Amino acid sequence: MSLSAIWGLVQTALELGVTCSLTVLALFLSYSMLNVCDLSTDGCFTLGAAVGAVVAIAGHPYLSIPAAMAAGMLSGFVTAVLQTRMGIDSLLAGIIVNTGLYSINIAVMGKSSLLNMNKTETVFTKVKALLADTPLAGYQELLIALAAVALVIVFLTLFLRTRLGLAIRATGDNPDMVRSSSINPVFTTTVGLCVANAFTGLSGCLLAQSQKSVNIDIGSGMVTIALASLLIGQTFLGRGSIAKRAVGMVLGSVIFRLVYTIALRLNMPAFMLKLVSSVIVIIAIAGPYLKTQLPMLEKRLAGSRKGGG
Amino acid sequence: MLTLQNISKTFNPGTVNEKTALTDVSLHLEKGDFVTIIGANGAGKSTLFNAIAGSFFPDTGRIELDGQDVTFQPEFKRAKAIGRLFQDPMRGSAPAMTIEENLALAAAGGGWLSHVSKAEKAAFRDKLALLDMGLEDRMRQPVGLLSGGQRQALTLLMATMVPPKLLLLDEHTAALDPSTAEKVLALTQDIVREHGLTCLMITHNMSSALELGNRTLMMDSGRILLDLKGDARQGLTVSDLLRMFKENVGKALDNDRMLLS
Numbered sequence: 001m002s003l004s005a006i007w008g009l010v011q012t013a014l015e016l017g018v019t020c021s022l023t024v025l026a027l028f029l030s031y032s033m034l035n036v037c038d039l040s041t042d043g044c045f046t047l048g049a050a051v052g053a054v055v056a057i058a059g060h061p062y063l064s065i066p067a068a069m070a071a072g073m074l075s076g077f078v079t080a081v082l083q084t085r086m087g088i089d090s091l092l093a094g095i096i097v098n099t100g101l102y103s104i105n106i107a108v109m110g111k112s113s114l115l116n117m118n119k120t121e122t123v124f125t126k127v128k129a130l131l132a133d134t135p136l137a138g139y140q141e142l143l144i145a146l147a148a149v150a151l152v153i154v155f156l157t158l159f160l161r162t163r164l165g166l167a168i169r170a171t172g173d174n175p176d177m178v179r180s181s182s183i184n185p186v187f188t189t190t191v192g193l194c195v196a197n198a199f200t201g202l203s204g205c206l207l208a209q210s211q212k213s214v215n216i217d218i219g220s221g222m223v224t225i226a227l228a229s230l231l232i233g234q235t236f237l238g239r240g241s242i243a244k245r246a247v248g249m250v251l252g253s254v255i256f257r258l259v260y261t262i263a264l265r266l267n268m269p270a271f272m273l274k275l276v277s278s279v280i281v282i283i284a285i286a287g288p289y290l291k292t293q294l295p296m297l298e299k300r301l302a303g304s305r306k307g308g309g
Numbered sequence: 310m311l312t313l314q315n316i317s318k319t320f321n322p323g324t325v326n327e328k329t330a331l332t333d334v335s336l337h338l339e340k341g342d343f344v345t346i347i348g349a350n351g352a353g354k355s356t357l358f359n360a361i362a363g364s365f366f367p368d369t370g371r372i373e374l375d376g377q378d379v380t381f382q383p384e385f386k387r388a389k390a391i392g393r394l395f396q397d398p399m400r401g402s403a404p405a406m407t408i409e410e411n412l413a414l415a416a417a418g419g420g421w422l423s424h425v426s427k428a429e430k431a432a433f434r435d436k437l438a439l440l441d442m443g444l445e446d447r448m449r450q451p452v453g454l455l456s457g458g459q460r461q462a463l464t465l466l467m468a469t470m471v472p473p474k475l476l477l478l479d480e481h482t483a484a485l486d487p488s489t490a491e492k493v494l495a496l497t498q499d500i501v502r503e504h505g506l507t508c509l510m511i512t513h514n515m516s517s518a519l520e521l522g523n524r525t526l527m528m529d530s531g532r533i534l535l536d537l538k539g540d541a542r543q544g545l546t547v548s549d550l551l552r553m554f555k556e557n558v559g560k561a562l563d564n565d566r567m568l569l570s
Contacts, residue, residue, distance in 0.1 A: 158424075161424055161425070162421065162422045162423060162424055163413065163414070163417070163419065163420070163421055163422070163423055163425075164421040164422060166406070166410050166413055166414045167414060167421075169403065169405070169406055169410075170403040170406065170411075170414055173403035173404060173405045173406055174399075174400070174402065174403040174404065176400050177400060177401055177402060177403060179364075179384065180362065180364070180384065180388060180393050180395075180400075181385065181388050181414075182385050182386070182388040182389045182417065183385060183414070184383075184385040185385075
């Protein structure tokens with residue numbers, strides 16, 4: 001395999017990793033900070049992709065990005081209202097919204113489950129034209145994704161230091177404290193989920209436009225993939241400042257895609273992607289738990305041996 | 310300052326688990342009152358606090374705080390005027406956030422999108438130094454690393470950062486070791502005196518119930534049995550209290566955690 005072929009694979013992994021890391025950053029806010037596992041992520045990712053594509057096809061390449069983010073925000077708002085105002089369990093709220101979004105996404109895509117953007121002017125084609133005669137030609141996917149990720153990280157770092165950001169973090173960190181304080185957990189949860197889902201929508205929009213097509217399944221399994229990336233990132237840069245941890249999320253996402261690319265080269269079939277992400281999430285969450293259980297298990301085994309059955 | 314008129318609360322009415330937690334409780338506090346509350350387990354002390362703080366709405370009655378009817382005001386709105394400490398020192402601060410961030414949450418100055426200013430951070434440092442626990446040099450550390458006593462002292466600081474109209478202390482030193490408890494109690498007195506706070510304190514320590522503050526309430530079965538203040542409270546001893554309880558209830562005061570000395 002030639003060097004350029006290897007670089008080609010790495011570049012694709014980087015593009016995918018960085019683009020999808022926006023979803024990981026969304027989970028960083030909802031899962032790590034608010035302590036809400038937002039299962040509407042898959043549907044919201046597809047929603048962002050669909051809305052972004054439709055707006056771009058309608059001839060508004062730049063408008064497609066804020067439109068996708070606004071759609072994501074709206075979806076997050078619905079999830080938040082269900083769990084804070086309607087008494088629906090937060091996991092169930094996510095699942096319900098996710099299911100509902102499937103129909104909405106097909107409706108957005110004009111009753112079709114596939115949209116093609118081969119001849120559509122998108123942010124990527126615009127930037128590609130700009131880069132045409134520079135040394136960076138051909139890197140528009142990576143550059144746009146990196147720029148988006150950098151903006152989101154800067155935003156998150158600043159936002160989580162504001163009083164509202166601190167209140168959101170406290171809501172996830174100690175709900176008991178928040179309940180008897182002047183922070184309204186309904187408000188903080190709603191804002192947190194809206195912002196997080198705006199990022200998820202943005203992530204979907206950028207992935208669809210860089211791939212020049214939207215499939216109704218583009219977001220399926222995304223929550224597990226993002227969670228796997230988040231947990232990988234946490235093992236590398238899990239402590240320290242918000243900025244450092246946010247960079248860790250991007251790193252986790254890129255590592256996940258690189259490992260996946262390598263596994264593909266080793267003849268792992270492509271359909272294994274979702275199983276791999278599931279196994280990573282299981283190991284990352286169950287591992288530390290089992291480690292705490294191990295001494296107890298050893299004691300019990302030793303005890304039963306001594307007791308002689 | 311604080312007026313409770315005929316507050317009653319029954320939990321799970323009409324079921325086998327029906328429990329009358331408060332019965333026709335009326336209470337009036339003047340500004341600057343420091344009231345200690347004693348009573349057996351299940352007497353309704355914490356339930357009284359929950360009613361005042363708005364954790365639930367009473368079945369009957371009216372609660373007025375500083376001239377404003379707050380009976381049906383949600384808890385988080387009332388919390389702006391009420392500082393509250395619980396027995397569990399882990400309950401009042403966010404463990405994954407730093408000392409500085411916790412204090413910033415409590416300071417509540419500026420708008421939602423404002424950052425904590427340098428001046429505020431310096432003020433936090435000065436306040437922390439008053440605790441004399443070395444916390445002023447650990448402002449960037451997560452609160453989860455602190456001991457129970459340190460966390461309760463920090464919670465006290467947070468609850469009084471913006472001096473509340475009313476401070477509710479629910480056995481806030483009961484889970485601490487004796488010397489730390491003493492220190493936190495002394496800090497509480499300093500802070501209450503400094504800001505002239507109106508304060509209600511539940512305690513299981515009968516002698517500190519008589520020593521601290523200017524008024525003592527004794528509760529049993531969701532009612533206020535005794536309301537001791539002024540001359541009637543002057544010179545009262547723990548054995549007087551026990552005798553008064555027995556006369557009023559017809560049985561001895563029974564509380565496994567009650568300290569009689």
